[in-house]
Amino acid sequence: MGEALRIELGRRYRFSASHRLHSAQLSEEENDRVYGKCNNPYGHGHNYTVEVRISGAVDPATGMIANLADLDAFVNERVIEPFDHRSLQDEVPVFRSVVPTTENLCKEVFERLKSYPKAKLEAVRIEETSNNSFEYAGDQEVHR
Amino acid sequence: MVYLTRKIEFAASHLYHNPALSAEENRRVFGKCNNPHGHGHNYTLEVTIAGDPDPVTGMVLDLKGLKEILEREIMQRMDHRFLNYEVAELKGQIPTCENVARVIWNLLEPKIPQGRLHRVRLYESADLFADCYRDGAGGAN
Numbered sequence: 001m002g003e004a005l006r007i008e009l010g011r012r013y014r015f016s017a018s019h020r021l022h023s024a025q026l027s028e029e030e031n032d033r034v035y036g037k038c039n040n041p042y043g044h045g046h047n048y049t050v051e052v053r054i055s056g057a058v059d060p061a062t063g064m065i066a067n068l069a070d071l072d073a074f075v076n077e078r079v080i081e082p083f084d085h086r087s088l089q090d091e092v093p094v095f096r097s098v099v100p101t102t103e104n105l106c107k108e109v110f111e112r113l114k115s116y117p118k119a120k121l122e123a124v125r126i127e128e129t130s131n132n133s134f135e136y137a138g139d140q141e142v143h144r
Numbered sequence: 145m146v147y148l149t150r151k152i153e154f155a156a157s158h159l160y161h162n163p164a165l166s167a168e169e170n171r172r173v174f175g176k177c178n179n180p181h182g183h184g185h186n187y188t189l190e191v192t193i194a195g196d197p198d199p200v201t202g203m204v205l206d207l208k209g210l211k212e213i214l215e216r217e218i219m220q221r222m223d224h225r226f227l228n229y230e231v232a233e234l235k236g237q238i239p240t241c242e243n244v245a246r247v248i249w250n251l252l253e254p255k256i257p258q259g260r261l262h263r264v265r266l267y268e269s270a271d272l273f274a275d276c277y278r279d280g281a282g283g284a285n
Binding site: 058065 | 162238243250270
């Protein structure tokens with residue numbers, strides 16, 4: 001019981017984008033079998049919710065781990081602006097060669113945010129729909 | 145190990161102001177939250193207890209008991225209150241989500257009769273929350 005308390009801050013953002021699940025390493029038939037409707041060549045879209053969790057010391061002068069306006073600007077520039085109202089596999093370079101599943105999207109968002117200078121990025125959790133969510137914490141285990 | 149979570153909601157007002165900073169600095173750092181009249185939120189608190197179910201009752205702890213603890217320690221203290229002026233535990237602190245979550249942790253941890261407090265998650269809005277853990281429990285660093 002002697003250990004210090006650890007505080008994390010969680011912030012949610014939203015963007016809408018289209019994607020098509022199609023692997024260049026699979027045949028047409030295999031793509032159809034593996035991805036089903038998500039392989040539709042015209043793509044389809046989701047309203048994504050991105051939950052970003054950071055940790056760090058709470059500054060006694062502000063009561064904050066990180067200034068929210070600063071965090072919001074960082075996430076907007078790195079993730080929301082480049083992804084919102086885009087076609088992921090056509091307009092986000094990494095997804096030209098990586099299938100834009102939400103698993104891979106989670107990892108990409110984590111990579112884009114992990115250099116946040118004011119706090120440590122703990123995890124990224126993305127809801128693709130209200131029924132499906134994915135979480136990635138880099139080299140760490142996800143904790144609940 | 146089973147993790148049990150109870151949720152409660154309370155409404156409270158607060159403002160962010162650090163007397164060590166100038167008026168301009170306060171406005172720059174805290175923005176709208178520096179309004180001297182305060183503003184309010186509907187807070188949602190999730191309290192997660194970790195433990196093994198009792199072999200006789202099948203419970204980690206009695207939820208009725210937890211409900212009473214939350215009513216006494218949190219609702220009576222914070223619901224429909226001005227956090228800066230009416231919650232003694234927050235005196236001298238900026239009542240941010242981070243600080244309020246930590247105060248809630250410190251109020252609840254010694255009161256949990258069975259299992260152990262695993263996480264306090266306090267939502268200030270649907271898009272902003274703070275989590276509090278005892279370091280080494282759950283957290284990966």
